[in-house]
Amino acid sequence: MAGLNTHVSSPPKTQAGTAAVTAMPPPPRRRAGVIFLAIAMLIIASFASLRGEWRGLFSIESAAKMLDLFTGFFPLETDSRFLAKVAWATIETIAMSFLATLIALIVAVVIAVPAAGMSGVLMRRIARAVLNFLRAVPELVWASMLVIAAGLGPFPGTLALAFHTAGVLGRLLADALENAPAAPYIALRHNGASAIAAFAYGTLPVVLPQIASYTLYRWENNIRAAAVLGVIGAGGLGQLLYYHLSLLQYHDTGTVLVAMILLVALVDGLSSLMRERMAS
Amino acid sequence: MMTMNRSASRPDPAWHERLIATWVLVFVIMGCLVVTEFKPWTLLDEPSLRATRQFLASFFPPAHDAVFLKLILVSTWQTIAVATAGVTLALIFAVPLALIATRTLSISRLGQGQSQNHAAWLPKIIRHAVRGLLIMLRSIPELVWGLLFVRAIGLGDTAGVLAIALTYCGMMGKVFLEIMESQDARTADTLLINGASRSQAFLYATLPNCLPEMVSYTVFRWECAIRSSVILGFVGAGGLGQQMDLSMRMLAGGQVVTMLAAFVALVWIADIISKQLRSWLD
Amino acid sequence: MTISLSNLTVKLGRGDDMRTILDDISLDITSGEQIAIIGPSGAGKTTLLHTLACAIKPTSGTLCVNNTLPWALAKSALHKLRGGIFLAPQVPPLPPRQRVVNSVLAGRLAHTGLLASLWSLYKPQDAALAFAALMRFKLEDKLWLRCDRLSGGERQRVGLARIMVSEAPLLLLDEPVSALDPALGLAALKTIQDEANARHATLVVSLHDVQLARARFGRLIGLKAGRIHFDLPTHLVGEATLADLYGAEFEVAASMVKTTVDDLTSVVSAPAAVRCF
Numbered sequence: 119m120a121g122l123n124t125h126v127s128s129p130p131k132t133q134a135g136t137a138a139v140t141a142m143p144p145p146p147r148r149r150a151g152v153i154f155l156a157i158a159m160l161i162i163a164s165f166a167s168l169r170g171e172w173r174g175l176f177s178i179e180s181a182a183k184m185l186d187l188f189t190g191f192f193p194l195e196t197d198s199r200f201l202a203k204v205a206w207a208t209i210e211t212i213a214m215s216f217l218a219t220l221i222a223l224i225v226a227v228v229i230a231v232p233a234a235g236m237s238g239v240l241m242r243r244i245a246r247a248v249l250n251f252l253r254a255v256p257e258l259v260w261a262s263m264l265v266i267a268a269g270l271g272p273f274p275g276t277l278a279l280a281f282h283t284a285g286v287l288g289r290l291l292a293d294a295l296e297n298a299p300a301a302p303y304i305a306l307r308h309n310g311a312s313a314i315a316a317f318a319y320g321t322l323p324v325v326l327p328q329i330a331s332y333t334l335y336r337w338e339n340n341i342r343a344a345a346v347l348g349v350i351g352a353g354g355l356g357q358l359l360y361y362h363l364s365l366l367q368y369h370d371t372g373t374v375l376v377a378m379i380l381l382v383a384l385v386d387g388l389s390s391l392m393r394e395r396m397a398s
Numbered sequence: 399m400m401t402m403n404r405s406a407s408r409p410d411p412a413w414h415e416r417l418i419a420t421w422v423l424v425f426v427i428m429g430c431l432v433v434t435e436f437k438p439w440t441l442l443d444e445p446s447l448r449a450t451r452q453f454l455a456s457f458f459p460p461a462h463d464a465v466f467l468k469l470i471l472v473s474t475w476q477t478i479a480v481a482t483a484g485v486t487l488a489l490i491f492a493v494p495l496a497l498i499a500t501r502t503l504s505i506s507r508l509g510q511g512q513s514q515n516h517a518a519w520l521p522k523i524i525r526h527a528v529r530g531l532l533i534m535l536r537s538i539p540e541l542v543w544g545l546l547f548v549r550a551i552g553l554g555d556t557a558g559v560l561a562i563a564l565t566y567c568g569m570m571g572k573v574f575l576e577i578m579e580s581q582d583a584r585t586a587d588t589l590l591i592n593g594a595s596r597s598q599a600f601l602y603a604t605l606p607n608c609l610p611e612m613v614s615y616t617v618f619r620w621e622c623a624i625r626s627s628v629i630l631g632f633v634g635a636g637g638l639g640q641q642m643d644l645s646m647r648m649l650a651g652g653q654v655v656t657m658l659a660a661f662v663a664l665v666w667i668a669d670i671i672s673k674q675l676r677s678w679l680d
Numbered sequence: 681m682t683i684s685l686s687n688l689t690v691k692l693g694r695g696d697d698m699r700t701i702l703d704d705i706s707l708d709i710t711s712g713e714q715i716a717i718i719g720p721s722g723a724g725k726t727t728l729l730h731t732l733a734c735a736i737k738p739t740s741g742t743l744c745v746n747n748t749l750p751w752a753l754a755k756s757a758l759h760k761l762r763g764g765i766f767l768a769p770q771v772p773p774l775p776p777r778q779r780v781v782n783s784v785l786a787g788r789l790a791h792t793g794l795l796a797s798l799w800s801l802y803k804p805q806d807a808a809l810a811f812a813a814l815m816r817f818k819l820e821d822k823l824w825l826r827c828d829r830l831s832g833g834e835r836q837r838v839g840l841a842r843i844m845v846s847e848a849p850l851l852l853l854d855e856p857v858s859a860l861d862p863a864l865g866l867a868a869l870k871t872i873q874d875e876a877n878a879r880h881a882t883l884v885v886s887l888h889d890v891q892l893a894r895a896r897f898g899r900l901i902g903l904k905a906g907r908i909h910f911d912l913p914t915h916l917v918g919e920a921t922l923a924d925l926y927g928a929e930f931e932v933a934a935s936m937v938k939t940t941v942d943d944l945t946s947v948v949s950a951p952a953a954v955r956c957f
Contacts, residue, residue, distance in 0.1 A: 142486065153678070164479035180551050187550045213433035254662045258541075258629045262646050263654075267450040268441055272434040289500075299775035306538055308735045309846065310763025310790030315797045319786040323775035346541040349633060353434070356541075363545060375542065382537040388580050408811065410781075412822050462926060 200370060204358065206378045211354035211381065214272050214347075215340035218279030223333055225280065226287035230344025231317075233288060234295035249292065252285025257343050261352040272353025279340050279347065290332050331396075338389045343355045345378050354383070445559025456651030466653065469641065470660050477637035477664065480555045481623035489616055491567045496574035497600055499528040532575070538566025544630040558635030560625050562671040573615050577608045598651070614676045628661055638664070681746055681764065681850040681882045683732060688741035690906075700787035703906040705741070709882060711849075713872060717886040719883055719903035720926050725886040726770070728903065729852045730883060733767035734758060745850075748919040754899050758766070766848035769884030770855040772839025776828035780819075780838055783827055784810040786956035787842025806845070828862045832859045840868055844875060851876055853885040865889070869896055890922060 171362040231237070233245035261278035268274040302320035311319070348356025355378050432435070440446060540561045547557035585659070586603040631639020638661055645653035690702040690755050693920055701724045717725050730736040731743060743750060745765075750758055766787070774783045781804045788806075789797055796805060804810070808825070817837040822830065827954045831839065836859040843894060856872065857865030869885075873896065876883040887893040893900055893914075900917050902909035902925040909925050910917065 153675070155832070160478075160482055161796070164482035164486070167475065167479045168483060181551045184547075187546060195834075206628070210433050213430040217427070217430040217434055217436065250666075251662065253664045255658065256625055256629050258632055259642065259658070262632065262643065264650070266453050266646070267446055269446060273436055275442070275539075275893045276434045276436060283798045292519065299773070300916060301769070301771075302775050304735075305767070305769050306786055306789055308730075308733050308762060308765075308767050309787065310759060310765070310793060311786070312759075312796055315792070318798055319782065319789060320773070320775065323778035323782075327777060342539060343639065346539045349541060349545065360545070363549065375538075378539075378542065379534075379537050382539070383533070386533075388538065396901070408823060411805065412779075413803065457817065 132301065158162055166200050190368040192376065193240070193369060194373045194376060195367075195369040196373070200373065204355070204374060206373075207355045207358045208377055210272050211344045211348075211356075212341060214276045214279060214354055215337060215344040217335060218276045218309055218344070219283060219337040219340050221276075221280040222283035222287050224328075225284040226291050229284070229288045230291035230295060233292035236313075236317075238293070239386060246289075246292070249285050249288040253289060254285070255282065256349060257282045257347060261347050262350050265351055266318075270351040270353075270357075275347045275352030275354060278352060281344060282343075283340060284366075287332060287336055289324070294328045295321065296322045309333075334392075335387070338385055341385050342382055345381060401612050408435045409615060418614070438546040441627035453649055453651050454508050457655045459473075459652060460648070460659070461652040462656065466656070470638070470657060473631075473636075473638045473641045474660055474664055476555055477627045477631070477639070480558040480635065480637055481562065481620060481627040483559045484627070485566055485578055485620045485623045486615065487559065487563035488566035488570055488619075490565070492570035492574055494577060495528050495532060497596070499525050499532070499571070499579045500604075501525065525580065529575075532571040534568070535564050536572065538565065538567040540626050541629060541633060543646070544633045544635050548634045553631040553636075558627055558630040558637065561630055561635065565626075567617055570616065570619055574608075574612055578604055579608045584643060592600045608680050614679050617672045617675045621668045624668045625665060628664075681727045682711050683850070683882070684730075684744045686742050688731065688743060689734060690724075690731055691739040692736075701739075702731065703905050705906075705908055707901065707908065707911055709884065711882055712877075712880045713878060714883040714897055715885070715897065715899045715901060716905055717884065717901045718890055718893050718925070719909065720761070723903040724906040725770070726854050726947075729767060729854050729884065729886060732850075733765050733852050734762055735767065737917050764848050765852065766842060766843055766846045767852045768839055768854060768856060770858060772835055772842075773935035774838060775833055777825070778827050779804075780814070780822050780827060780830070781810045783838055784813055784841045785843055787813075787846045788842075791847050807831055809845050810841070814843040816844060816875075817841050817868060819929045822852075833861070833864065836860060837868060839909055840872060843872060847879075849879065849881045851881050851883045853883070855886055855888060858888060862889075862892075866892065866896075896906040 228248055229245050232241040233249055235242040257278050260281045261275055264274035264277050268277070298321050302324065303316050304320075306320045307313070307317035344354050346356045348354040348358065349360045351357060351360075355374060358372060359374045359378065360388075362368075362374060441450070457500060544557055547560050551557060581604060586599045587605050589599040590596075590600065603604050627635075627637055627640040628642075631637040632642070632643045638657060642654065642661070643655045645657060658668035684707070688702060688705045689700065691698050691700050695726055698721065705728070712724060717728060719725055727736060731738060734743070734745070737751055745761065748761075748950045750761055753761065784795075785800060785804060785806055788809075792800070801891065811820060811823050814823055817840060819837055819841065820952050822838070827835065827838065836856070840853075841857055842938075843853075851872070853872065860868060867948060869892065872885075873883065875881075885893075885897070885956050894917065898914055900914070901911045902921070903918075904925055910921055912921075
């Protein structure tokens, strides 16, 4: 019934007036049922199209294979020369993420200013499109393309992280700038300050805390991403992991895995500690 | 003039801090530049320029023959299927795990002050064990899980589903736990005191409060899973990512461009769907 | 700076929402003059100040600053002109996380090079200048604090301290002492007037406090519903004129203030006449 009602062209004014007084409008139709049905169908179709392989997951055979793999990691490789290699890869991972975040921040600021509509509507569209593209392509895809241009190693990995992060940070920044109160900026402009100076003295101090916390959060994400980026040859712990896994050196692989888990857990712990301290 | 002189005796208290921070930053950046072998000029070397040029030149025209487009359509669906199946499995495991780990629904906590908590040591141990499990699950990136599963059970989308399920189970479990614990405990307490079981208290008190937030987070995670699913393809877990990896190895730029477009469109549509769903929830 | 307005009208808003804020304003301000604008809330005082600051473009009529028409100038020339005009908004928009020293120095951005002003954010260059400015408002101990640590009255005075570091020959102040207690407000206003005298600057101030305006300014402009109600030397502004300006509310306000004005009785004795307006 509700569906029908929406198709009826609006009646003359007098009728509408009386209808509003006499008849209670029908309750809005609930969309929930349709949505649930759509989601359920998506899930069923997804499992159905996985070619039934997933049933094999719960077979004893594949469970045994997994157990084999995980027990194969032990005992971990603890040769001091290998440990030094892992430590270096860890440092490389952190350095990649740090530098990438820094480059991304600079690029993000440059693109976010037009993306916040500060240099016209057209520039805003273009800048937003650039940011969306940078953001939509994952680090790993960027890396696999940059590896072609720059060869293997941490350098293409750093660039790949920077590209993706610039997109993410740029958009957050643009939104922050658009939502920042305009009064400080306008007041300085009225008094004759140039656009850049008014931005630096009026707008930037307002959004700076937000920028700082976004950037730290992205750095945290980037450490995690840098750890795995090496899988396609872009340096860091991931490259080491892939290398030893390919050579079926499971003890070495186990050590790298442990280093990776420790690094991620450490970053997680530190960031939640910092967030708690900032909140209090 | 007096005033000017007096201000000189009031130096900027933040100045030294700033100076030190600047120098530290400069050294750290220089260190990072060395460690990451950051040499942008290598991009302009003749060999790498040639490789880049060839790769970029092969971008045009984008591949668009019917066979390839059908392949893309199939792999795109595979990507969606892997993400959806992974998130579904993650959800199925994350809710009970969060339920076990939440303190709000602890029956043993009822009627006890803080000091007497040792009486219920078994539930406490279980709670901590579950929390530890959730932390472990999410501290291993899905790509690493994928790599290991591909090793263990072979190439294919099963490895992708499992990888997403495990990592996302950890993430979703943790967030569900936080959502539940941030709820007002009194609603659930009232039911527990009146003799309701944990699951009843969950269904009648906690769930109605947290459901919108939990559903909204699950939808958000599904959106992330689509991206993860593409990435997992790069290590051989099927879908768009695997095709992209193959095309890149063959330096078939035209195919890469088409797939990149398909991928950006997919992410964009997932973003719209997820935003729409979440706005309906509010 | 000399300013002259003739038949100036300002309409704000769009389409059906268009409202006339200033209506047919004509007035001349000579260089070095000090003027107070008074009038009920919503009379258009703030809009008038913004128009004088070349921040709002008049809908019709002419604004003439130093014998040039600012709105006929090229954009860059107009902006250069703005550097000579200092407008202090009523609620000084200070970024909460900015340090007071930078907030004050922001008052002279128009006279600072871009690189110097950016460097100044890292290492404040004219800290002594900012310190001297703050000292004149008894805020010298706040120099290195962050703006969000200040009270409302302190923030307002930081906004006023900007005037001291600006080199503008035209100062426009919107309710400069609204957040200050009477004694502090009087002192602050005196400081600003001394500064204006010292640099031979023109000073236009909008004020809520009529008694303060009468005590400190030689020329008063009464603004009501966007029109100039009167423009007189202070000694010609009597209580009847003021009652006329503010309407019936004024008698209540005046009796609440309990000022010892000579002809207060005349206002009280004429309530019926006042209510007619």
